[in-house]
Amino acid sequence: MTNECSICKAPSIISRPYSGEALCDNCFRVSVIAAIRTAISRYKMLHRTDRIAVAYSGGKDSTVLLAILVDIQKQFPESEVIAITLQEGNRQDKERQRVLRQVTQQLSVEHVTSSYQDIFSLTLDEIAERAQKTQSPLSPCAYCGTLRRQGLNILARRINADKLALGHNLDDEVQSMLMNLVRGDLQRLARITPFLKGVEGWLIPRIKPMYHLLEKDIALYSKLLQLPLYHPPCPYKETSLRSEIREWLNTFEDRHSGSKFNLHASFLKIINSIKSSKDEPYQKCNSCSEITSQDICAVCLYRQKLGFSTQNT
Ligand code: SF4
Ligand SMILES: [Zn+2]
Ligand SMILES: [Zn+2]
Numbered sequence: 001m002t003n004e005c006s007i008c009k010a011p012s013i014i015s016r017p018y019s020g021e022a023l024c025d026n027c028f029r030v031s032v033i034a035a036i037r038t039a040i041s042r043y044k045m046l047h048r049t050d051r052i053a054v055a056y057s058g059g060k061d062s063t064v065l066l067a068i069l070v071d072i073q074k075q076f077p078e079s080e081v082i083a084i085t086l087q088e089g090n091r092q093d094k095e096r097q098r099v100l101r102q103v104t105q106q107l108s109v110e111h112v113t114s115s116y117q118d119i120f121s122l123t124l125d126e127i128a129e130r131a132q133k134t135q136s137p138l139s140p141c142a143y144c145g146t147l148r149r150q151g152l153n154i155l156a157r158r159i160n161a162d163k164l165a166l167g168h169n170l171d172d173e174v175q176s177m178l179m180n181l182v183r184g185d186l187q188r189l190a191r192i193t194p195f196l197k198g199v200e201g202w203l204i205p206r207i208k209p210m211y212h213l214l215e216k217d218i219a220l221y222s223k224l225l226q227l228p229l230y231h232p233p234c235p236y237k238e239t240s241l242r243s244e245i246r247e248w249l250n251t252f253e254d255r256h257s258g259s260k261f262n263l264h265a266s267f268l269k270i271i272n273s274i275k276s277s278k279d280e281p282y283q284k285c286n287s288c289s290e291i292t293s294q295d296i297c298a299v300c301l302y303r304q305k306l307g308f309s310t311q312n313t
Contacts, residue, residue, distance in 0.1 A: 014220055018258035025224065032221050036068055036209045043195040045207040046163060049078045053161035053204070055152050056083035056111070058100050058230030060222035061167035065210055067225055069165060070107045080110075082159055086151045087115035088144060089123025099230040106227065112159055119151045120299065122308060128236055130306040140236035143306075146298045150290055156204040164204045171215035173208070174260050175245050177267040182241065187293070190275050193268070199282050202291045214260065 005012045005024035012022035023031060040046050054069055056062045066083055073081045083104050087093045097113070104111035116122050127147075128140040156164040168176075173192060180189035194212075198205035210218065222229060237243060253259050284290070285297035287310040292298070300310045 014217075018261060028217075029221065029224065032064075032213060032217060033068060033071075035213050036065075037072070039194060039209045039212055040072075040207075043207070045195055045209060046079070048076045050162040051080045051082065051160060052163045052165055053082050053084045053112075053152075053156040053159060054165045055167065056085050056100065056104075057167075058085075058096050058103070059167075060219055060229055060231065061169055061172075061210065061215075063103060063227055063229055064218050064222050064225065065165060065167040066103070066109065067107060067227060069209070070109055082161065083109050083111045084152065084155050084159065084161075085111065085113045086119075086148060086155060087113065087117075088148075089116050089125055096230045099228050103227050112155065114151070114155050114158075116147055116151060119154055120147060120303075122147070122303075124236070127302075127306065130308070134306060136306065138302075139240045141240035141242060143302050144236070146302060150297065150299050153204055154290070157202075161204055164206050166206060166208050167210055168208045169210050169213050169215045169218050170260055170264055171246065171249065173211050174249060174263050174267070175242050177264070178245050178249070179241055182245075186274055189267075190271050193271060199291060203282070212264075 003012060004010070004022065005027050006021040007027045008024060010024035010026070013025050014028055015022040046052065052069060052073070054062065054066045056066050066081070069081050073079050083100070085100055087096070100111060100113075116124060124140065124144055124147075127143045130136075131138065131140055131143065152164060152166075176192050177189060180186070180192070194208045196206040249260065282291050282293060283295075285292045285300055286295050287300040288297060290297050290299070294301075296304075303310050
């Protein structure tokens with residue numbers, strides 16, 4: 001590993017095998033912020049008067065995103081950043097709330113919380129238990145991800161947000177792309193983009209300003225930020241296909257540096273070519289009135305499959 005920063009010759013704190021550069025603390029921070037600014041401007045993610053809801057879980061990704069967006073927002077006083085959190089209903093949620101409150105107070109950002117219980121009258125534990133009892137072929141993560149997507153949209157809509165910002169990094173994106181490819185779900189694959197258009201009054205546009213940053217870069221940046229994190233291991237995590245793909249991708253990247261970037265770029269090209277020229281036809285779910293591309297939304301479908309009553313949210 002080089003000991004000098006490739007840019008300013010100060011002692012380096014990170015080396016990037018895929019680009020051959022080594023960076024010092026300052027140049028590394030600048031590079032992370034630059035990647036986020038580039039993403040925002042390339043996809044025209046933000047407008048100067050936007051009310052931005054940042055999905056904030058307390059983990060490293062959402063903490064870094066929140067801190068950087070709060071900083072960027074200072075240059076655009078007509079815009080606003082609000083942290084939003086959805087509790088899944090796991091046991092240690094009280095501790096999580098304490099950490100989140102500390103961080104949001106430190107960053108002087110408004111914080112709005114809700115839960116699966118509040119929005120869907122369900123907790124993750126109940127879903128996991130029912131999934132096990134019914135021998136569901138889907139992992140708790142599959143249910144949880146679907147509830148989170150719809151729940152965050154509902155919460156962002158409740159606070160009249162113009163954009164919903166997610167802390168997905170490059171690793172998350174490539175993992176999701178591969179998972180949908182493995183499942184043969186091209187419709188869902190086509191929705192994995194750095195910017196997902198909204199539908200007025202229904203679907204808040206989703207942006208992923210960190211889509212071009214590696215997870216390890218974000219992990220290092222979060223250490224430098226020195227903000228407290230909350231990331232206890234989820235009891236259901238290991239059951240997911242995502243974990244297997246993550247492990248495989250990391251091994252592959254170690255052997256062939258740059259693979260994650262190349263896979264991501266290739267997937268974006270594939271997505272562009274499989275997307276129909278028309279916008280996806282959205283409609284109201286027959287059961288809960290949330291937005292969906294089918295007659296019934298994925299949350300209601302899962303509720304039915306697991307034997308929970310469907311409800312209007
Ligand atoms: S690991 Fe899976 S089940 Fe646990 S919070 Fe994340 S998505 Fe939900
Ligand atoms: Zn430097
Ligand atoms: Zn529904």
